[in-house]
Amino acid sequence: MLTTQQEKLMGELKAIVEKHGTDRSALIPILQDVQKCYHTISDFAMQVIADMLGIHPVEVNSVVTFYAFLNEKYHGKFVIRLCRTISCEMAGKAAVARQLENDLGIKFGETTDDGRFTLEWANCIGMCDQGPAMLVNDQVFTRVTPEKVHDILQMCEQSFGPHTLQKAEEHVL
Amino acid sequence: MSTMNDTMLATIEADAGLKAALQQSRIDVIGIIRDSGMKGRGGAGFPTGVKWNLAAGVHSDKKYVVCNADEGEPGTFKDRVIMSDWPDLVFEGMTIAAYAIGADEGIVYLRGEYTYLVKQLEECLQKRRDNGLLGHSIQGKEGFNFDIHIHMGSGAYVCGEETALIESLEGQRGEPRNRPPFPVNTGFKGRPTIVNNVETFAWASAILSKGADWFKSFGTDKSTGLKLFSVSGDVARPGVYEFPMGITISELLNQVGGEGAKAVQIGGASGHCVPASQFGRTIAYEDIATGGSIIVFGPERDMLDVVENFLEFFQDESCGQCTPCRIGNTKLLDGVRMLKRGECSMKYLRELVKLGQTMQIAAKCGLGQSSPNAFLSIVENFQNEIMGRIPASA
Ligand SMILES: Cc1cc2nc3c(=O)[nH]c(=O)nc-3n(C[C@H](O)[C@H](O)[C@H](O)COP(=O)(O)O)c2cc1C
Ligand code: SF4
Numbered sequence: 001m002l003t004t005q006q007e008k009l010m011g012e013l014k015a016i017v018e019k020h021g022t023d024r025s026a027l028i029p030i031l032q033d034v035q036k037c038y039h040t041i042s043d044f045a046m047q048v049i050a051d052m053l054g055i056h057p058v059e060v061n062s063v064v065t066f067y068a069f070l071n072e073k074y075h076g077k078f079v080i081r082l083c084r085t086i087s088c089e090m091a092g093k094a095a096v097a098r099q100l101e102n103d104l105g106i107k108f109g110e111t112t113d114d115g116r117f118t119l120e121w122a123n124c125i126g127m128c129d130q131g132p133a134m135l136v137n138d139q140v141f142t143r144v145t146p147e148k149v150h151d152i153l154q155m156c157e158q159s160f161g162p163h164t165l166q167k168a169e170e171h172v173l
Numbered sequence: 174m175s176t177m178n179d180t181m182l183a184t185i186e187a188d189a190g191l192k193a194a195l196q197q198s199r200i201d202v203i204g205i206i207r208d209s210g211m212k213g214r215g216g217a218g219f220p221t222g223v224k225w226n227l228a229a230g231v232h233s234d235k236k237y238v239v240c241n242a243d244e245g246e247p248g249t250f251k252d253r254v255i256m257s258d259w260p261d262l263v264f265e266g267m268t269i270a271a272y273a274i275g276a277d278e279g280i281v282y283l284r285g286e287y288t289y290l291v292k293q294l295e296e297c298l299q300k301r302r303d304n305g306l307l308g309h310s311i312q313g314k315e316g317f318n319f320d321i322h323i324h325m326g327s328g329a330y331v332c333g334e335e336t337a338l339i340e341s342l343e344g345q346r347g348e349p350r351n352r353p354p355f356p357v358n359t360g361f362k363g364r365p366t367i368v369n370n371v372e373t374f375a376w377a378s379a380i381l382s383k384g385a386d387w388f389k390s391f392g393t394d395k396s397t398g399l400k401l402f403s404v405s406g407d408v409a410r411p412g413v414y415e416f417p418m419g420i421t422i423s424e425l426l427n428q429v430g431g432e433g434a435k436a437v438q439i440g441g442a443s444g445h446c447v448p449a450s451q452f453g454r455t456i457a458y459e460d461i462a463t464g465g466s467i468i469v470f471g472p473e474r475d476m477l478d479v480v481e482n483f484l485e486f487f488q489d490e491s492c493g494q495c496t497p498c499r500i501g502n503t504k505l506l507d508g509v510r511m512l513k514r515g516e517c518s519m520k521y522l523r524e525l526v527k528l529g530q531t532m533q534i535a536a537k538c539g540l541g542q543s544s545p546n547a548f549l550s551i552v553e554n555f556q557n558e559i560m561g562r563i564p565a566s567a
């Protein structure tokens with residue numbers, strides 16, 4: 001990373017920490033914001049946050065690795081999480097999973113080369129009466145069928161305008 | 174019935190319970206909750222009045238009221254519906270609890286999967302502040318100050334366990350603590366804290382509004398009141414239902430269009446799998462307790478697929494802190510896969526049963542203690558179906 005880039009990032013990270021404060025109980029809200037903005041929590045970010053909270057970076061790392069929604073590995077701008085728990089399984093999640101893999105050209109746990117999509121499994125997302133269900137970032141889709149997968153992905157693609165990144169940060173799809 | 178408008182909960186007048194509470198002493202408010210006999214609606218079934226009384230009795234400069242909105246148990250979604258349809262009732266219940274125990278700060282621990290609810294919940298909180306239902310001297314009650322904020326979870330089922338939830342609030346990994354000490358004494362930041370389920374707070378508002386006797390007029394002696402159930406699986410009308418405690422499984426199945434089921438999973442992945450021969454049993458603390466998850470399996474379902482799915486869930490969600498749970502769930506899952514391939518001897522199956530029973534005793538928290546339940550009940554009730562399989566490919 002260029003020094004100027006690093007300085008810019010440092011400034012942004014500091015602003016996030018300052019928003020939440022430096023109490024230990026602010027750590028997870030801070031990490032959630034970093035994840036939302038950068039789609040990953042880098043070593044550098046962990047170091048900056050640790051320094052500001054006065055804890056060891058390994059402490060930050062141990063928290064990041066514990067939670068499914070905090071990630072060291074880069075995640076796409078659209079994270080698709082298909083529910084794999086029993087009611088969605090009985091409602092036909094396997095066919096939806098297959099079609100997601102086909103249409104995105106990746107397997108579960110992978111991110112597309114263009115950095116747009118990450119495909120993951122989720123445990124029960126509380127839509128058991130309307131399965132198969134999945135989350136795309138924070139938005140929930142229910143009664144998904146293999147045919148609908150294409151429409152949902154296209155909707156994501158279309159929102160890739162100049163404002164997409166900003167939109168993703170605001171947690172609107 | 175799955176339209177929530179037909180429920181009793183929908184008829185509760187907004188903030189009547191809070192207004193009634195503020196006209197009484199703290200002790201009397203706790204007394205009413207205790208008289209109602211309500212047990213926690215999150216699954217563990219601890220009497221709510223007793224919990225509040227314990228926290229009220231501790232002297233401290235700071236106490237917390239925490240609403241457990243982590244709703245991660247497979248098959249459970251009634252808390253989502255309560256928060257979408259009646260958020261006021263939940264915040265009202267938290268405010269009543271705060272008054273009763275002497276707390277000035279409330280936290281809703283909302284699962285990350287429900288981020289789409291935040292905007293609506295924040296708006297509701299703001300409206301309550303504007304209307305003097307949160308903030309300083311609530312409803313003109315001098316010295317009663319209380320506010321609520323929302324804290325997001327980050328995708329970990331175990332954080333629904335109350336001590337793991339507190340660890341998570343404190344910025345740590347969500348690893349359950351040893352109990353005692355209990356949160357009512359040593360909770361968030363070491364202060365007395367009550368953790369209650371979303372539905373528990375909603376019913377607390379209803380009880381203060383309508384009285385303990387009204388609540389007790391539903392249910393059984395040991396399991397009073399009404400309860401919300403999340404119904405999914407092989408039924409004609411899945412959704413959220415309100416039933417009195419003590420309903421039999423067959424009555425429930427009739428209401429939701431699940432007649433002809435082969436088995437019902439009560440209490441989610443950590444609950445029990447009840448075969449059709451036992452559908453006369455009741456859903457109550459004295460028989461089969463539950464946080465409200467009902468998953469129905471039709472005649473064609475393979476019970477090994479079901480238990481494999483549950484054990485994959487537990488293997489994934491175990492915090493890994495203690496051996497019986499970390500290793501035990503993996504062993505049970507391997508065993509189920511052996512059964513599916515038709516490669517498991519009776520001797521090994523009996524060892525797996527012993528392992529499951531050991532986990533029930535030796536695991537540190539409720540996750541590991543209950544994760545073998547489904548496996549054990551399926552081995553007990555469906556032995557004919559699971560032994561001597563010929564694999565599909567053979
Ligand atoms: C692994 C595990 C997960 C749990 N998840 C939840 C949950 O999502 N929501 C909940 O209210 N209680 C959950 N509980 C129960 C809580 O520990 C606690 O008993 C409950 O929040 C108390 O509230 P109540 O008395 O109002 O039911 C869970 C327990 C365990 C062991
Ligand atoms: S039983 Fe499982 S989830 Fe609970 S503390 Fe032990 S390893 Fe963690």
